[in-house]
Amino acid sequence: MQIALVGIGKIALDQHVPALRASPDWTLAATVSRHGTVDGVPSFTGIDDMLAAHPQVEAVSLCLPPVPRFAAAQAVLRAGRHLMLEKPPGATLSEVHILQRMARDAGVSIFATWHSRMALGVAAARVWLAGRSVQSGRITWREDVRKWHPGQDWIFEAGGMGVFDPGINGLSILTEILPTPVHLTGAELDVPANRQAPIAARMSLSQGIEVDLDFRQDGPQTWDIDLQTDGGTLTLRMGGNILEVDGRPVEGQDDIMQEYPALYARMAGLVRDGASDADLSPMVLVADAFTLGRRNVVEPFEF
Structure with a gap:
């Protein structure tokens, strides 16, 4: 399956990219970032441009900071793609509740990860x-x-x-x-x-x-x-x-290098099963x- 990675900062380069390169389930097909890139992978500065250019991308993993993440997540779900969220899944609980409803209505998977x-x-x-x-x-x-x-x-x-x-x-x-x-x-x-x-x-x-x-x-x-x-x-x-x-x-x-490969394996399983996983109990305590x-x-x- 093809996946795009949005937000090419330290955590993406340290953990997400190595995990995807080693994954038997995913191919990193595109990235979106204002500044960062991954060698050999098509890069974009806007998520809408990436989604339009890569209709074959089935899922998008968001590594943006919490505040700007909501708009990008909505764009992914409106495009009918599966959504994976770096922790914390949003800046507010209400944002994530909206994303859960959007994913359900679109018939796609949403995974709020806790590495x-x-x-x-x-x-x-x-x-x-x-x-x-x-x-x-x-x-x-x-x-x-x-x-x-x-x-x-x-x-x-x-x-x-x-x-x-x-x-x-x-x-x-x-x-x-x-x-x-x-x-x-x-x-x-x-x-x-x-x-x-x-x-x-x-x-x-x-x-x-x-x-x-x-x-x-x-x-x-x-x-x-x-x-x-x-x-x-x-x-x-x-x-x-x-x-x-x-x-x-x-x-x-x-x-700690086993955590992110396990997340992407879990995401692949959710997509295959038509399921979602968005437990918010850690964020509730915060x-x-x-x-x-x-x-x-x-x-x-x-x-």
Whole structure:
């Protein structure tokens, strides 16, 4: 099947393009970007021009920032193409609800991806937790924004989500593996004086789970989940790629390069089955944090 990739930035070049090149299901037929290109692939600067020039393209994968993504997603669905969305799937929940209805009415698949759910230890963690009761837990998701989003001011604008852009990865794992859903009970958001989105956040969830997010981590990066249950302690490290139970290795390895190939395999399956997958539970927790959270103004931030 032929697919187009829209938004040729760091995440597209680091993850999407290698995954598509290795995919047995997809051929990258076109790209759309104001600045970026992929060698050997026809490139366009406007999505409407690409859609008109490539009627054989069956699906479009959007890697744009959340705010401009909605217009591009609507264009894809109006053209009757299948739609794959990088996380978070939109700037607002209402936008994604509209896209879900459009996809259903057009009879095409929509896939709101959460790449961390494809990490190597996540499926086994979900199986281990089934039937167990979570008593308490902690998510620690701390990374360096200058390393992962160099110079990308959009991430601190309204709709850019700030530290929740990476933090939602941990929440996507949590909502995938827990036997029963969680809800937000409190939050604090640290917003730089010269920015609109938080650079750090703390969240309190039901089931005694605390969340610590920070975009100012120096040195080694931290992407860990620890859950205390009535059957022992489950730990997911390295963004969900290593699973431990009571300190003993159970599943996985430190290899994040398996996540995006798994996403594109899932997308191919959805298209073949005429199905969609647009779970918004991680984004609901983030939206609730912006609604319920206390806002603390902290020192200005510059790249």
